[in-house]
């Protein structure tokens with residue numbers, strides 16, 4: 510047994526404690542007619558990816574935990590291939606993930622991974638960012654080569670005893686939605702079950718990004734992060750995963766590989782990581798709204814009046830203006846202490862992951878952005894345990910009405926603009942409009958939000 514397995518199974522006191530806590534939390538999340546032991550068995554069944562009865566996987570848990578944990582990342586043909594050759598790749602529309610449970614050598618300066626192999630296998634190039642379908646994003650993601658070698662490999666300069674996970678902080682980072690959608694959530698999905706016993710190699714390394722997410726990264730791996738561009742040596746690992754698993758927009762699907770984690774587990778992880786106190790909105794006494802203010806486009810031109818109106822209704826209002834460098838420590842706490850979040854369609858709404866269960870999330874939908882609003886936030890919100898409402902603006906609430914006049918296709922037929930191509934539509938609807946909210950109508954929306962929370966506001 511290598512050092513990896515010893516720490517994992519026997520554990521340091523803190524790891525053992527973590528294990529007990531996890532078992533306890535797990536047990537408490539199952540219906541009460543299951544005994545804790547039954548729940549734990551259930552948990553192990555999930556762990557084995559539905560092969561709980563299979564002796565092979567159960568033996569592996571004990572004999573070689575690292576192989577076992579890597580094996581959870583593949584199913585079906587991919588798993589058979591991994592068992593036979595020690596190497597496997599899975600490709601879908603959004604991401605490619607390649608992994609090996611054989612000891613590898615990585616040349617950091619060439620971003621090349623050497624895998625020992627006596628069988629002939631095709632070399633692979635992976636761009637480790639979960640938005641494969643988007644050429645623009647992928648232009649900002651360096652390729653990582655995986656080469657099978659039957660000859661001698663380069664000599665190790667540094668030997669590590671846990672597997673490496675290689676992923677990019679390039680792509681669309683700089684936008685909160687993309688940071689969670691393509692990196693943070695996929696990272697959680699791919700590596701949570703390793704219980705911090707793995708080492709990150711972050712390509713396209715952006716120091717500000719790594720700093721911004723340092724709390725999350727240090728919860729997921731207890732080892733120093735390697736920036737290959739700054740550490741141009743030869744490193745050796747007992748295994749490697751290149752690329753991250755992706756499920757859906759801001760989504761974690763309990764039934765998809767590696768299995769066992771849902772959006773609720775992720776929210777719970779965020780609460781622990783950022784020391785957020787409120788799990789359920791019922792713990793918040795006062796009615797409180799957080800309004801996400803946008804600085805550049807899709808602004809609320811009468812934001813001051815909106816705030817006044819909400820205060821008159823009896824809400825306490827916090828206005829926050831997140832930008833790409835904003836500390837999550839600060840805003841996560843504000844959002845977690847509110848029972849309503851209001852904002853125009855845009856990346857800032859990703860902050861909904863910090864809302865307590867049962868909070869109301871009001872998305873203001875600008876002209877022409879119905880599909881994007883529903884796809885990126887409306888749909889995912891339903892899986893987050895929050896109550897979702899949309900406030901769809903009328904043409905006379907958009908600055909586009911003055912710009913184009915009431916009969917222009919931009920106003921009456923947004924579809925025709927989208928048919929001209931994404932960039933044309935983006936210029937008009939995403940970057941080119943601001944909003945002046947109808948306070949009479951918006952007031953109704955907030956009264957409904959209060960009702961959804963089971964409150965009647967003072968003026969009602």
Ligand SMILES: *[C@@H]1O[C@H](CO)[C@@H](O)[C@H](O)[C@H]1NC(C)=O
Nearest residue numbers: 560563564565566588589592
């Ligand atoms: C158990 O898993 C191994 C390796 O994937 C496979 O070869 C075997 O057929 C499985 N056995 C059963 C009973 O499913």
Ligand SMILES: *[C@@H]1O[C@H](CO)[C@@H](O)[C@H](O)[C@H]1NC(C)=O
Nearest residue numbers: 616617618619620663664743
């Ligand atoms: C690692 O890659 C660099 C850049 O391609 C190359 O110059 C160097 O020789 C490689 N080192 C080894 C040990 O292969």
Ligand SMILES: *[C@@H]1O[C@H](CO)[C@@H](O)[C@H](O)[C@H]1NC(C)=O
Nearest residue numbers: 626627628629630658659660
């Ligand atoms: C190593 O692989 C190459 C092809 O990739 C093959 O020509 C050669 O015979 C192999 N050598 C050994 C020792 O297996």
Ligand SMILES: *[C@@H]1O[C@H](CO)[C@@H](O)[C@H](O)[C@H]1NC(C)=O
Nearest residue numbers: 667733735739740741742744
């Ligand atoms: C490179 O990585 C090794 C192992 O993680 C570490 O000990 C060393 O300090 C790093 N070197 C630099 C220049 O960061």
Ligand SMILES: *[C@@H]1O[C@H](CO)[C@@H](O)[C@H](O)[C@H]1NC(C)=O
Nearest residue numbers: 757760761762763764765892
């Ligand atoms: C989760 O994935 C399964 C297929 O693996 C699918 O049937 C199900 O609809 C997904 N759930 C959600 C909430 O998307």
Ligand SMILES: *[C@@H]1O[C@H](CO)[C@@H](O)[C@H](O)[C@H]1NC(C)=O
Nearest residue numbers: 789790791866867868894895
């Ligand atoms: C929040 O707590 C209330 C009251 O305890 C409960 O009825 C409700 O189901 C909880 N909401 C969620 C989403 O867990």
Ligand SMILES: *[C@@H]1O[C@H](CO)[C@@H](O)[C@H](O)[C@H]1NC(C)=O
Nearest residue numbers: 903905906947948949950951
């Ligand atoms: C605001 O909405 C209300 C209710 O839909 C409507 O009667 C009113 O005319 C609107 N006000 C303006 C200025 O458009």
